[in-house]
Structures are given as structure tokens and as C-alpha cells.
Amino acid sequence: MTILTFDIEDWFHTHENRQYFSGHVWKELPSRVECNTVRILEMLDELELKATFFILGWVAQHHPELVKRIHAAGHEIGAHSYWHHSATLLRANDFEKDLVMCLSRLHDITGDQITAYRAPGFSLRLKDQWAFDILAKNGITVDSSVELTGQKRKPPIVVEAGDKQIIEFPLLKSVFGIPYSGGGYFRAIPKILHNYLFSNEVKAGNNEKYRLLYFHPRDFDPKNPYSNLFTLYRNWLNSYSTDTCMDRLKSILSTHNTCTIGEATARYKT
Numbered sequence: 397m398t399i400l401t402f403d404i405e406d407w408f409h410t411h412e413n414r415q416y417f418s419g420h421v422w423k424e425l426p427s428r429v430e431c432n433t434v435r436i437l438e439m440l441d442e443l444e445l446k447a448t449f450f451i452l453g454w455v456a457q458h459h460p461e462l463v464k465r466i467h468a469a470g471h472e473i474g475a476h477s478y479w480h481h482s483a484t485l486l487r488a489n490d491f492e493k494d495l496v497m498c499l500s501r502l503h504d505i506t507g508d509q510i511t512a513y514r515a516p517g518f519s520l521r522l523k524d525q526w527a528f529d530i531l532a533k534n535g536i537t538v539d540s541s542v543e544l545t546g547q548k549r550k551p552p553i554v555v556e557a558g559d560k561q562i563i564e565f566p567l568l569k570s571v572f573g574i575p576y577s578g579g580g581y582f583r584a585i586p587k588i589l590h591n592y593l594f595s596n597e598v599k600a601g602n603n604e605k606y607r608l609l610y611f612h613p614r615d616f617d618p619k620n621p622y623s624n625l626f627t628l629y630r631n632w633l634n635s636y637s638t639d640t641c642m643d644r645l646k647s648i649l650s651t652h653n654t655c656t657i658g659e660a661t662a663r664y665k666t
């Protein structure tokens with residue numbers, strides 16, 4: 397099973413140097429999220445595929461038409477927080493405030509109750525019970541916010557949260573210890589390794605039952621701006637192999653059957 401997901405955020409929504417700037421500078425930066433997300437939508441349309449879009453609340457606030465377009469195309473909408481803070485750096489009440497802002501913005505635009513969540517940077521841990529309790533309290537039933545290297549329990553993992561349950565689809569690192577199935581890691585691995593990791597014989601991590609593809613609009617953008625908000629490394633990573641990323645992804649989509657995280661949950665439950 398290969399789950400296809402996109403985290404809809406702009407090129408400047410990273411964790412890099414966040415101690416030096418806050419969201420108030422974002423409005424001043426040239427936005428690339430709309431044109432790059434449209435390219436993703438066109439690709440999915442061409443391949444007749446549906447995916448899960450975890451959308452940042454800030455992006456929804458500033459680009460409501462883009463959210464409407466994703467929703468109208470029949471894709472699944474999930475929440476990706478409002479401010480893109482690393483989840484475990486927040487106090488519980490700030491985490492909830494941020495979550496509610498994101499959920500209500502997405503609900504206002506789509507009319508849907510949002511039930512899927514991904515924390516920025518896969519920053520939740522299974523031991524963060526307080527966060528799962530807050531997610532469940534606010535209607536989240538499917539989550540993909542944890543990164544795992546080894547796990548005794550076979551993922552997906554059922555997390556109990558009071559009288560509710562959340563199905564957690566962690567990001568599983570490969571046998572080489574890297575989360576190769578999306579983002580900068582996907583772009584940075586050499587083609588030969590890429591082919592090997594995505595050959596159907598390879599099982600990543602322990603007890604892999606699925607692959608989790610996770611991409612951002614910036615992964616496909618050779619025109620990501622250079623910014624002195626970031627280190628040289630981040631500037632390099634924001635540009636590395638962005639010109640070939642979509643073709644690489646397309647080659648995987650042509651050889652793997654994919655599904656949304658909602659469809660994966662339904663299959664898991666049956």
C-alpha cells in the first residue's frame with residue numbers, strides 16, 4: 397500500500413531559523429504555493445489519482461481559492477497546523493489553539509469536518525498522549541505526525557485517546573535510516589538508490605505495511621527563492637533536484653497503486 401500525501405505550505409514554511417523570525421514576515425515574501433500546488437493538481441488530474449492534502453491554516457487563510465480548488469477536485473483535505481510550529485515545542489493550550497484555528501479555517505472554506513492531521517515536520521511522538529487527547533477532542537480520527545525507526549507494534553498504530561481512537565500512520569524510515577519517501581530526502585538520494593528503495597521487494601523499516609509518500613509544493617519548484625532567513629544548507633536543499641522531482645514521482649506513481657490516508661484507514665479497519 398502506498399499512501400500519497402502533500403503538505404501544502406510555501407517555500408518559507410520550514411523550521412529553519414524560526415527563532416529569528418515569526419509569521420509576520422511571511423506576507424512580505426514572494427509566494428510560490430499557489431502555482432506549485434496547481435502543478436500538483438494538474439499532474440494528479442492527468443494520472444487520475446486522488447491524494448491527501450494536509451493544508452497549513454496560514455495558507456488556507458491567504459489562499460482560500462486554492463483550498464476550494466483542491467477540495468473541488470475531490471482530494472482529501474487534512475490539517476497541517478496553522479503556524480507550522482514544531483508540535484512538541486508548544487504548550488498544550490497553544491497546540492490546541494493552533495489546531496482549532498487551522499480546522500475552523502479549513503471547515504469555513506470546504507464545509508467539511510476535517511478528521512485528518514499531520515504535525516509540521518512529523519514532530520509528534522507516540523508518547524505525546526496529551527497531543528493525541530487534544531486531536532481526538534477536536535474530531536481528528538486519522539493522524540500522520542510521527543516518525544519511527546523501529547516499532548514493536550505493527551503500524552498503523554491505534555492510539556487510545558480517552559473514549560476515542562486515532563489511527564496513526566507514522567512515517568517509517570528506510571533500512572538506511574532515512575525518511576526517503578518524500579521531501580528533500582527523496583530529492584537528495586541518488587537515482588540508483590531511489591530505484592532500489594522503491595523496488596517492490598524492498599521493505600523499509602520494521603514491519604512495513606505501507607509506504608508514505610509526502611511532498612511539498614516546493615519540492616517541485618526550480619524557482620524557489622534564495623533567502624537569508626535560511627542557512628546555506630537549507631537554501632541548497634530548497635533547490636536541489638527540484639527540476640526532476642516531479643518526473644521521479646511520476647515514475648513511482650506509474651508503478652505503484654496509491655491511495656489517500658482516508659482510504660488506507662478504511663482498508664486497515666476491514
Ligand SMILES: [Zn+2]
Binds near residue numbers: 516
Ligand atoms: Zn510542513
